[in-house]
Amino acid sequence: MIDDRIAAQRIAAELEEPVEEAGNLAEKLGLTAYPVNYWIVDYDEMNELIAYGGFQDRYPHWRWGMQYDRQQKQGQFLGGKAFEIVNNDNPAHAFLQESNSMADQKAVITHVEAHSDFFANNEWFGLFTDRETAPGERSEVHPLEGPDAAGMLARHAETIREIMADPDVDRAEVEKWIDHVLCLEDNIDQHVPYEPVEPEAEAAELDTADVDEQLDELDLSEEVRRQVFDEEWIDSQGEGDGPVSFPDEPQKDVIGFLLKHGKQYDDDAEKAVEMTDWQREILEILRREAYYFAPQKMTKVMNEGWASYWESVMMVDEGFAGDDEFVTYADHMSRVLGSGGLNPYKLGLELWQYIENSENRREVVERLLRVEGIAWRNFHETVDFEAIQATLEPPAWLVDVPGHLDDIDPEDPRVDADGLAAARDGEFDVEAYPWKVLTYEGLCERHYSLVRPQNRGFLARVSPEELERVSRYMFDDERYDSVDAALADVEYTRGWDRMREIRQSHNDVTFIDAFLTQEFVDDNDYFTYEYAHKSGDYRVSSTDYEDVKKKLMLQFTNFGKPTVVVEDGNFDNAGELLLAHQYNGVALDIGQAKETLKRVFELWGRPVNLLTIVKEYDEHDLEVARRRDREPEATEVGKRIRYDGEAVTITDVPWEAVEHLAATDVDYDTTPEEWLA
DSSP states (O other), rough: OOHHHHHHHHHHHHHHHHHHHHHHHHHHHTTTOOOOOEEOOOOHHHHHHHTSOOOOOOOHHHHHHHHHHHHHHHHHSOOOOOEEESSOOOSSSHHHHHHHHSHHHHHHHHHHHHHHHHHHHHHHHHHHHHHHOOOOOOOOOSSOOOOHHHHHHHHHHHHHHHHHOTTTOOHHHHHHHHHHHTTTTSSSSSOOOOOOOOOOGGGGOOOOOHHHHHHHHTOOOOHHHHSOOOHHHHHHHTTSSSSOOSSSOOOHHHHHHHHHHHOOEEEEEEEEEEOOOOHHHHHHHHHHHHHHHHHHHHHHHHHHHHHHHHHIIIIITTTHHHHHHHHHHHHHHHHHOOOOSOOOHHHHHHHHHHHHHHHHHHHHHHHTTTTTOOOOOTHHHHHOHHHHHHSSSSSSSHTTTTTGGOOOOTTTTOOHHHHHHHHHHSOOOOTGGGGGGGGGGHHHHHHHHHSSSSGTTTGGGOHHHHHHHHTTTTTTOOOOOOOOHHHOOOOOHHHHHHHHHHHHOOHHHHHHHHHHHHHHHHHHHOOOOETTTTEEEEEOOOOOOOHHHHHHHHHHHGGGGGEEEEEEEETTTTTEEEEOOOEEEEEEEEHHHHHHHHHHHHHHSOOOEEEEEEEEHHHHHHHHHHHSSSSOOEEEEEEEEEESOOOOOOOOOOHHHHHGGGSSSOOOOOOOGOOOO
């Protein structure tokens, strides 16, 4: 143990300078992050933190052990390596595995700094924190607000431990209750700020059965009951002005609705009874945690792409990885970006790079279209793209700061005068940290995306349609006599500035919808694929950007899970719960739906129903389609799944009962059938 502590202290001492300088560089690059506390942990501790979702203290439950075992086996048998884990908190906490090389540690630190910037500035994370400061702003009076997540989760853990330790509460019942709630943890309304829910009595839940039960509890004689409460009166209590339903509009926060109106089913009494205080408290705790983790699920592509982008700028472009560390870092990055399936790191990084290039190209195009003699119709014929490229190249002193230290003008807006003076006085190693001599404007020009070798043809590829679109919204009040004069006014900061604006307001669905174009799809070789019934395998189906976009949006809407809402808390005027699956062309897994309804029953206390739409294929049509090498036509039908505490039943319902659930247009909750495999 002493040797381990000494090793951790040695590693921590070696990392002090990289941690400090990575934070300084991130700030120079325009990032405004939460401060980050770094912790050195061993292999087992890292696996435990990953299992706990990035925190050291969580409530007792069997799923943490299952996740720990899965993570450990992944590293043992599949070769997976945990480079880092960081949580959304102020200050953020990042954990570095002590066995990582220095190159890996530097990569993690730069990656984490960008994550922390994203946490602090993205508005979807702000929904939970209710931050007073505008995203990206700092001040002495209102520093960047944070969620105090570590404290919140630790308090939750302690509360649940105390409940389990209560001699009047069965620990097994607590675990079972947690299981019921976790089955619905993604069924919240992640698009609104978190607010606690207060339970309230619901008059609409009264029905004839309730009245009968209440009369039984009075223990009246049959004679008194007949004289005072005849059958006509009892029936009238369930009628009113007709069936009463609530809520007025479908409610996405299923957990919140159950917390407000739900009950528990009492096996001994064979009826619904009020939840206990500890049951409601756990329900609210788990709901609060679901809202806390929701933004991370909503911005996985953006956040990981953002962190990968700035990690690359710092490690490669600014040489944060030393010459002896670069090969190791390249292997690190290739493993992160090269994993199979839908890789959020790769997709996110490529989208951010495309946005940067597109914004910088638009800036240059807008300048050139103001030059006398250049218009959108003759743009490609009159513009010398090689000459433009050469003009946009940063000056020699900006590329090689150490080699031109004595020639740099301290009055240049691209130069940090204090940093230049410190470099000339030998206060820091300018070979290692040339960026200390530059301002944000200088760094933008130093790393201008359009002059990078991999992007040299990007400006010339501007389409006539984009040129026409840009010129349509330009004013003729600012004209240039020459190309050189136009390029002298190019704002090299435009790409990074725009990226920060987008980072502030978007989530994955809106991000992909707004910025995934045909050019992006062609440049990065994206395509869609579908399951072919005729061949029994998967085939490439389209390279059209609209198809690619819709497929991706389908996977990220509602965390990639089915969208289920509460339609009626008094279904059929009998106190039953009616849920509805907002059908986007992908049918529910009926087996999972059945098991989920059993869990919901425990949180409602009365029968629960689920409306959905399924696709059915006629066996004859399937066989004919296979013989004729074509896809069969499916029939969409409405189904109602019901669980009454004893058995699950599935019944057909008229199309009119589910028609409102079927998508008819493109939106963020549903997608039309033609998008689908």
